[in-house]
Amino acid sequence: MLPAIPFNKPYFSGSETRYIEEAVRFGKLSGDGIFTEKCHSFFEQNLAFQKVLLTTSCTAALEMAALLLNIQPGDEVIVPSYTFVSTPNAFVLRGAKIVFADSTALNPNLDAASLEALVTPRTRVIVPVHYAGIACDMDTVQAVADRHGLAVVEDAAQAIDGFHNGRALGTLGALAAFSFHETKNIISGEGGLLAINDPAYTQRAEIIRQKGTNRSSFFRGEVDKYQWVAVGSSFLPSDIIAAFLFAQLENLAAIQARRKAIWQRYFEAFAPLAAEGIGRPLLPAYASNNGHLFYLVCRSPAERSALIAHLKSRQILSVFHYVALHSSPYYAKKHDGRPLPWADHYTDCLLRLPLYYELHPDLQNRVIDGVLAFYHRR
Numbered sequence: 001m002l003p004a005i006p007f008n009k010p011y012f013s014g015s016e017t018r019y020i021e022e023a024v025r026f027g028k029l030s031g032d033g034i035f036t037e038k039c040h041s042f043f044e045q046n047l048a049f050q051k052v053l054l055t056t057s058c059t060a061a062l063e064m065a066a067l068l069l070n071i072q073p074g075d076e077v078i079v080p081s082y083t084f085v086s087t088p089n090a091f092v093l094r095g096a097k098i099v100f101a102d103s104t105a106l107n108p109n110l111d112a113a114s115l116e117a118l119v120t121p122r123t124r125v126i127v128p129v130h131y132a133g134i135a136c137d138m139d140t141v142q143a144v145a146d147r148h149g150l151a152v153v154e155d156a157a158q159a160i161d162g163f164h165n166g167r168a169l170g171t172l173g174a175l176a177a178f179s180f181h182e183t184k185n186i187i188s189g190e191g192g193l194l195a196i197n198d199p200a201y202t203q204r205a206e207i208i209r210q211k212g213t214n215r216s217s218f219f220r221g222e223v224d225k226y227q228w229v230a231v232g233s234s235f236l237p238s239d240i241i242a243a244f245l246f247a248q249l250e251n252l253a254a255i256q257a258r259r260k261a262i263w264q265r266y267f268e269a270f271a272p273l274a275a276e277g278i279g280r281p282l283l284p285a286y287a288s289n290n291g292h293l294f295y296l297v298c299r300s301p302a303e304r305s306a307l308i309a310h311l312k313s314r315q316i317l318s319v320f321h322y323v324a325l326h327s328s329p330y331y332a333k334k335h336d337g338r339p340l341p342w343a344d345h346y347t348d349c350l351l352r353l354p355l356y357y358e359l360h361p362d363l364q365n366r367v368i369d370g371v372l373a374f375y376h377r378r
Contacts, residue, residue, distance in 0.1 A: 005363050008182070009358055011187065011356065013250065033242065035243040039249060040053070046252075048167075051205075055193060056191065058179035058192035059086040060235045061193060062091075062177045063233070065177060066091045069124065069125060071094035072096075074095065075097070076120060077091040078101055078123060078126045079127040080131075081340050082322050083131070083155065098331065101115065108131040108342075109128070109135075109137070112128075115144045126152050127153045130155070130156050130159040133291070133292035137284065142172065152174055154169060154176035155176075156176045156177060156178050158179070158184065158290075160185050162292075171195065186249060187248060188245035191245055208230065210232065210236060211233060213228055258291075259355065260289055263289055263355065266355075269368045279297030281294065294355050297345075297349050298351060303349075304350075306374070310374045319352050321346070321350055322347065324340060324343040324347045354367055
């Protein structure tokens with residue numbers, strides 16, 4: 001029997017456990033230790049972020065953003081319906097009303113052209129999600145935000161090493177959130193990052209991350225004692241998590257080169273299917289490919305189910321993705337009733353294929369052959 005091909009396999013550089021041992025020997029494990037500092041420096045020096053703070057997850061980073069923006073009950077926040085629940089949930093926790101935007105026909109990113117019609121006097125924030133690491137139309141998003149005095153928070157969970165017109169994703173909005181979950185390009189098991197691109201938020205971000213205290217200022221010698229000064233929570237990860245993450249960051253270039261090559265091979269192999277109405281990821285002129293995930297968009301839910309079963313019979317695991325949140329059990333009754341046909345389409349028809357660093361060409365050939373065989377192309 002052929003070996004099974006998983007959907008995902010976490011990458012390990014080999015230095016993770018060594019760095020964790022170093023963190024243990026250093027003796028500061030509770031957070032903001034030497035490896036947290038190394039990670040912060042990497043992002044600020046290599047990807048041009050003004051200020052970053054490691055968090056326990058991307059969810060935590062989004063929740064920090066909602067606190068930083070002082071979201072109040074009744075404020076409106078525009079997010080795509082086709083996204084993970086953490087995107088709106090961070091703002092719902094502060095009492096916000098979520099206004100869902102549809103996806104585009106081009107890809108699952110939010111339809112920036114629809115934003116103007118969704119803005120009301122109560123709108124406070126737009127949260128573009130860079131699905132599959134492919135940039136949203138940030139020029140249009142930012143133009144709408146600027147016209148109406150709105151904040152932009154990039155959900156860049158999947159977007160490490162992705163770019164919009166040459167600028168790193170996560171540097172375009174006032175705030176941005178990244179994920180280092182084990183399914184992402186760069187991982188720490190669980191973990192995240194808040195990028196702060198507006199200096200006005202820097203001091204409060206440190207306070208919120210440290211349970212609402214000015215502890216960071218105290219350790220820098222800026223105050224003689226630290227106290228509870230604002231609402232916050234425990235968003236600070238252990239330095240053990242940072243040690244694991246730093247080992248990954250050291251290998252960012254190699255990881256990305258491999259993932260992008262796998263992505264490109266899929267893209268070229270499935271070109272014949274595009275003529276038959278089966279979708280592939282498409283990059284707008286302003287966007288780059290960061291090799292996060294590769295998907296096909298089938299022509300019907302039944303076709304997708306059949307393709308999943310076909311690949312499973314060949315020991316290949318393929319998976320669908322989000323269920324559009326406007327139709328979720330929690331939010332369906334709160335949604336304003338607008339049809340969001342593209343979000344529904346990706347819910348029903350998008351299928352993700354295996355993509356990970358150790359996906360050897362022979363294994364990728366099996367995936368490609370399996371898909372093409374299903375469509376009677378091989």
